[in-house]
Structure formats: structure tokens, C-alpha cells
Amino acid sequence: MTSWVVVDHVSKAYNGKKAVDDLSFHIDRGEIFALLGPNGAGKSTLIRMMTGLIQPDAGQIRMNGERVLPFKKEVKRYFSFLPETMSLYPNLTAGETLHFFSRLQRISRNRCDEVLDVVGLLEVKDKKIGGFSKGMRQRLGLAVALLDKAPLLILDEPTSGLDPYWASRFKEIIRRKKREGTSVFFASHDLYEVESLADRIAILNEGKLYYLGTVDDLKSKHPTEIRIQVRFEIPQDPDGLARELGVATFRRGDWIQLICRRDDKVRILRSLEKGGRKLADLHIHETTLEEIYRAISGGTPSPEMDKL
Ligand SMILES: Nc1ncnc2c1ncn2[C@@H]1O[C@H](COP(=O)(O)OP(=O)(O)OP(=O)(O)O)[C@@H](O)[C@H]1O
Structure with a gap:
């Protein structure tokens, strides 16, 4: 071009x-x-x-x-x-x-x-x-x-x-x-x-x-995390999952929410069905431009902006 x-x-x-x-x-x-x-x-x-x-x-x-x-x-x-x-x-x-x-x-x-x-x-x-x-x-x-x-x-x-x-x-x-x-x-x-x-x-x-x-480069350079929300066929212990995968987890009713780095997503997804676990449903919330924009323009701009 x-x-x-x-x-x-x-x-x-x-x-x-x-x-x-x-x-x-x-x-x-x-x-x-x-x-x-x-x-x-x-x-x-x-x-x-x-x-x-x-x-x-x-x-x-x-x-x-x-x-x-x-x-x-x-x-x-x-x-x-x-x-x-x-x-x-x-x-x-x-x-x-x-x-x-x-x-x-x-x-x-x-x-x-x-x-x-x-x-x-x-x-x-x-x-x-x-x-x-x-x-x-x-x-x-x-x-x-x-x-x-x-x-x-x-x-x-x-x-x-x-x-x-x-x-x-x-x-x-x-x-x-x-x-x-x-x-x-x-x-x-x-x-x-x-x-x-x-x-x-x-x-x-x-x-x-x-x-x-x-926008994709901005997302990959920005350290914001993504959220993976999962529901297993047999309910799992969120704390055990957190220890096994090395990520933060939270229970949300029948669902478990995992917070991980964007570049760790594939490793986490591969591990979810290990050891006989079976997923019943899954949502991935990728960081939006709006979230990044809020993060970089909301607080004191310089330190975050410098990382871009
Ligand atoms: N004709 C003008 N005379 C004096 N200052 C001006 C003039 N036009 C713009 N400015 C100043 O220049 C700066 C940039 O203004 P500008 O209108 O280009 O911003 P913007 O990004 O388009 O804002 P917005 O999103 O509100 O439309 C502001 O500080 C504004 O006060």
C-alpha cells in the first residue's frame, strides 16, 4: 500500500x-x-x-x-x-x-x-x-x-x-x-x-x-487481563483450580471465573479438561478497546501510556 x-x-x-x-x-x-x-x-x-x-x-x-x-x-x-x-x-x-x-x-x-x-x-x-x-x-x-x-x-x-x-x-x-x-x-x-x-x-x-x-497491537501490548468464565459438568473447587493453573479464580453461582493474561489463554483452555474434568459451557471476555482506553486515560496517564 x-x-x-x-x-x-x-x-x-x-x-x-x-x-x-x-x-x-x-x-x-x-x-x-x-x-x-x-x-x-x-x-x-x-x-x-x-x-x-x-x-x-x-x-x-x-x-x-x-x-x-x-x-x-x-x-x-x-x-x-x-x-x-x-x-x-x-x-x-x-x-x-x-x-x-x-x-x-x-x-x-x-x-x-x-x-x-x-x-x-x-x-x-x-x-x-x-x-x-x-x-x-x-x-x-x-x-x-x-x-x-x-x-x-x-x-x-x-x-x-x-x-x-x-x-x-x-x-x-x-x-x-x-x-x-x-x-x-x-x-x-x-x-x-x-x-x-x-x-x-x-x-x-x-x-x-x-x-x-x-487495535490488536494495542491490546497485546497492554497488560490488561482477560476473563474466562467456565461451567463444568461436575462442579469443581475454584481454589484447587487456582492452585493447579496458577491463576486467580472466583465462584459465580454455577460458574467459575478465571483471570489470566491474554498470552496465557491457550494454556489455560488446554488445561481445563485435564484429569477427567468436562466443560459444560464457556465464555471468554477479551479486553475491549474501551477498557484499555479507560485504563490509559482515566488515571495519571504517563506510567501506563509509557508502556504502549
Ligand atoms: N480557535 C481556537 N482558539 C484558541 N484555542 C483553541 C482553538 N481551537 C482549539 N483550541 C484549543 O486547542 C486545544 C485542542 O482543541 P481541539 O478542539 O482540537 O480538541 P478536540 O480533541 O477536537 O476536542 P473535542 O473532543 O472536545 O472536540 C484545546 O485546548 C482548545 O481549547
Whole structure:
């Protein structure tokens, strides 16, 4: 894969305080890349620089080898952008809104109905958007971003305001864009969505990059334990099991819960049916991105973050 976007030692300060501090990463073609971080971490500042709305104080961002700068209109053809809040005219209908943006971008009118259909708004295309719900306005914003088949989609909190059905449809839309070869860069606070969608993630904190890589690598590097819950055909003694396997165990009614390291999982599972024991049922609770994220952003960040 080749890099479509290169963020190269980029910094931006407001009133002497760095909002983005020496960030470097790249986005490959056809890659889904998610940006995570607590409020004020610098996500929107980074997105504003990537979309050429503001200029970095230091470093540069390149798309397809060309430098992104506020006055440089040519690079705008490389991406479509869904801002966190989109200004839409309440007196226009959904159809008129799409036609407006399609004329601006010199895109065929037929494409408007196509994208309205994708976001489930074709049936209400003649309704004024002043009467739309928050979720419908968000879907309309997504339709505007999808109008142009640009090679990169940049989305700032794309599913905020979407109900679970449309949050799930959004994921299908993004996966389809990936299959078509589009790169997708999105900021989100929805860790479940990020975990199920992103090829790679970047976690920002106070403008700095705390983690860059896959969710799986983050999980394997992070020392969080997993829980295995088992029920045997003949009830077993949890303390005996703890001594035999060298893990912590707890009784939960008919079940025994074992806490072990992720890399110890296979050894534990192989041992469970030793000595004539027979499993009746089993659940494995793997650490989620949400649990890791809480662990690294909840307490004093540095010691945990340093291990990443
Ligand atoms: N226009 C501005 N003027 C002054 N300070 C700003 C401006 N924009 C952002 N900041 C500051 O820069 C830092 C990063 O803000 P930014 O909006 O990029 O964070 P964020 O990660 O997008 O937060 P959120 O999750 O709340 O949207 C914050 O300390 C914020 O107060």
C-alpha cells in the first residue's frame, strides 16, 4: 500500500499553548484510520489543518504528494469532508441542499438521488431540513460528503446523533468505500465503532501522539487481563483450580471465573479438561478497546501510556 496522506512533524499552538504537538503519521490508500482522544486532545485542530482550514505553525501535511495549505484549492479535490457540525439552510429541502453542493462541485445531478438513497433520505428529499431530526441532518451531511467520489473521506465524529440502526448502516457505508479503494479518516468518541471499523488508530492526548497502530497491537501490548468464565459438568473447587493453573479464580453461582493474561489463554483452555474434568459451557471476555482506553486515560496517564 502507498501513503495517500502524510502528516509530517505538524504543530499548532493557540495563545502559546500547543493544541497539536509535533505529530507524524501517514494514511494508506484504502485504509480506515480512526483518531481518538479526550476532549481538547487536538483532534479537530488536526482535522482543520488536514482540510486546509488552518495552517500548521510547523511541519506540513501532504496529500498525494501535494502540500495542503489554506489557499491551495487544488488539493481539495483529493478529499471530501464531513465537519463535526455542518451549517445547512433550514429553508432548503434535502434535495435542494444536495443540488446546491453538487453544482458547487460540478457533480452530475443524478448523483444527488443516489447518495440520498444511501443515507435513507430519498423519500423525504422534498421536505425542508428545518424539520429534520439531529440524526437526519447528520445523514444529510454524510450524503454531502459522499457526493464527490474523492479518494479520501475525512469525517469529524460522523455518528454523533445517529441511532443504532444508522450507526450500523454508517459502518456498512464506510466498509463499502474502503472496498472501492477510498481512504477514510475519522475522529470518534465511540470506541466500539472504532474497534469494529478501523484498520489503524491514533490516540492523541494534549496534542501528542500516545499510540499509533492497530487495535490488536494495542491490546497485546497492554497488560490488561482477560476473563474466562467456565461451567463444568461436575462442579469443581475454584481454589484447587487456582492452585493447579496458577491463576486467580472466583465462584459465580454455577460458574467459575478465571483471570489470566491474554498470552496465557491457550494454556489455560488446554488445561481445563485435564484429569477427567468436562466443560459444560464457556465464555471468554477479551479486553475491549474501551477498557484499555479507560485504563490509559482515566488515571495519571504517563506510567501506563509509557508502556504502549
Ligand atoms: N480557535 C481556537 N482558539 C484558541 N484555542 C483553541 C482553538 N481551537 C482549539 N483550541 C484549543 O486547542 C486545544 C485542542 O482543541 P481541539 O478542539 O482540537 O480538541 P478536540 O480533541 O477536537 O476536542 P473535542 O473532543 O472536545 O472536540 C484545546 O485546548 C482548545 O481549547
